[in-house]
Amino acid sequence: MRQLHQLPLVGLLLFFLTPSQLFKTCEVNEDDRFRLNPLLSTMSYSICTSEVQAANVLLSLRLVGIKRQNLEQKLMQEVNDTAVRKASNISSGQLAWTMMALGACHNPNETFIIDLQLVRLLEEKFQEEIENMRAHNGNPLTNYYQLSQALLALCLFSGNYSVTEIAELFTPENKNYYFGNQFSVDTGAMAVLALTCVNGSIINRQPEDEKISMSINNHTELLIKKILSEKKENGLIGNIYSTGEAMQALFVSSNHYNESEWNCQQTLDTVLKEISQGAFNIPTAAAQILPALMGKTYLNVNKDSPCVYTSVQCLELNMLSMNVKKKEEKLASIIVRYTKAKKVRSLYEKWELEQLSCLNSWELS
Numbered sequence: 001m002r003q004l005h006q007l008p009l010v011g012l013l014l015f016f017l018t019p020s021q022l023f024k025t026c027e028v029n030e031d032d033r034f035r036l037n038p039l040l041s042t043m044s045y046s047i048c049t050s051e052v053q054a055a056n057v058l059l060s061l062r063l064v065g066i067k068r069q070n071l072e073q074k075l076m077q078e079v080n081d082t083a084v085r086k087a088s089n090i091s092s093g094q095l096a097w098t099m100m101a102l103g104a105c106h107n108p109n110e111t112f113i114i115d116l117q118l119v120r121l122l123e124e125k126f127q128e129e130i131e132n133m134r135a136h137n138g139n140p141l142t143n144y145y146q147l148s149q150a151l152l153a154l155c156l157f158s159g160n161y162s163v164t165e166i167a168e169l170f171t172p173e174n175k176n177y178y179f180g181n182q183f184s185v186d187t188g189a190m191a192v193l194a195l196t197c198v199n200g201s202i203i204n205r206q207p208e209d210e211k212i213s214m215s216i217n218n219h220t221e222l223l224i225k226k227i228l229s230e231k232k233e234n235g236l237i238g239n240i241y242s243t244g245e246a247m248q249a250l251f252v253s254s255n256h257y258n259e260s261e262w263n264c265q266q267t268l269d270t271v272l273k274e275i276s277q278g279a280f281n282i283p284t285a286a287a288q289i290l291p292a293l294m295g296k297t298y299l300n301v302n303k304d305s306p307c308v309y310t311s312v313q314c315l316e317l318n319m320l321s322m323n324v325k326k327k328e329e330k331l332a333s334i335i336v337r338y339t340k341a342k343k344v345r346s347l348y349e350k351w352e353l354e355q356l357s358c359l360n361s362w363e364l365s
């Protein structure tokens with residue numbers, strides 16, 4: 001008999017309160033945020049060529065709360081279109097990404113909601129992956145990264161899946177975590193995120209559930225060990241492109257390793273250096289590293305919470321201006337506008353400080 005599980009809101013709440021699932025993040029500090037500009041440029045200025053890329057970038061921007069009105073609108077249209085017209089024809093991971101991008105948070109003026117039809121479709125695609133594994137020597141239709149994405153989205157959007165089946169499928173020994181003989185850090189990290197969500201959703205804690213939960217917990221612990229064993233001397237985990245998702249996995253499972261095993265700050269510093277050297281010139285790669293640098297994970301996807309936008313004047317200003325002169329002109333004109341608006345005096349003072357620190361950091365770099 002298939003054991004079905006859903007994630008009600010209460011479950012989500014408990015999940016964040018359960019002491020065994022400790023979240024510990026680190027993030028780029030405010031003064032260094034301008035160093036993320038190249039990522040935003042890559043995401044902003046490249047024309048999205050694929051649905052996956054659009055969903056990836058939209059998800060990333062919404063998770064970290066960076067509002068780019070035109071870009072977000074365009075991406076929203078593109079991803080919405082995928083959900084409405086192409087959902088049946090895309091892969092399990094593509095559908096998961098699409099749903100997560102649309103459901104990352106909620107804007108009052110948006111009409112799109114993750115409807116039950118999409119969730120049911122993803123359940124079907126997930127089952128097709130599993131059936132393919134049964135029929136074809138353990139090989140899914142796509143790969144384990146996508147299987148994990150699908151599970152994560154199902155968990156986040158209260159889809160049905162069998163926790164018993166999950167505990168069997170996601171054992172760390174599974175060959176699908178490897179390409180050749182190499183452990184895929186990206187795949188392991190995505191699985192950790194999915195398993196962490198699933199484990200948080202097991203709320204009944206009947207003896208049977210308890211056993212499954214422990215087994216999933218063990219898988220997570222072993223996967224985290226494998227991920228950490230791929231840590232390089234400079235702090236990267238796997239390679240530069242897998243580091244963001246590995247960081248997310250480590251954020252959500254800090255109960256599975258000791259503080260001495262991972263120096264988050266060292267990883268951040270190395271990634272920032274790589275960014276300045278142009279490592280992330282593909283939108284998907286930029287989109288995959290950004291959330292972790294802002295202390296966010298894919299588990300922060302929450303269709304019921306309003307989208308919160310961070311102050312990014314500093315980033316915007318740096319991007320819009322090609323040199324200090326232009327920057328000063330822009331600053332002056334904005335200051336005039338702000339000075340006129342006396343009502344927002346305190347806001348203005350805060351903003352002015354941000355601009356000054358922005359200019360300083362630009363000039364120092």
Ligand code: B12
Pocket residue numbers: 052091093094097142143145146179184186187238239240241242282285288
């Ligand atoms: C699964 C996977 C593969 C599988 C893909 C086939 C399969 N069995 O599904 C295999 C093992 C064949 C593979 C091969 C390679 N991969 Co690969 N792969 C992944 C992985 C883990 C998941 C991709 C996925 O399914 N995404 C989710 C779905 C929804 O998105 P998608 O866009 O539809 O996914 C497709 C593309 O990503 C494509 N693909 C996979 N790898 C690559 C690499 C490049 C350069 C391109 C253009 C496309 C591509 O295959 C996916 C399935 O159709 C990602 C990890 C990640 N963080 O994205 C790495 C990743 C995308 N791969 C990477 C690399 C480097 C490679 C190889 C160059 C490795 C090598 N040295 O041979 C080759 C190149 C393949 C190519 N098409 O040119 C890098 C890309 C780095 C970058 N510059 O952005 C990633 C990010 C891993 C990493 N951390 O280094 N890969």
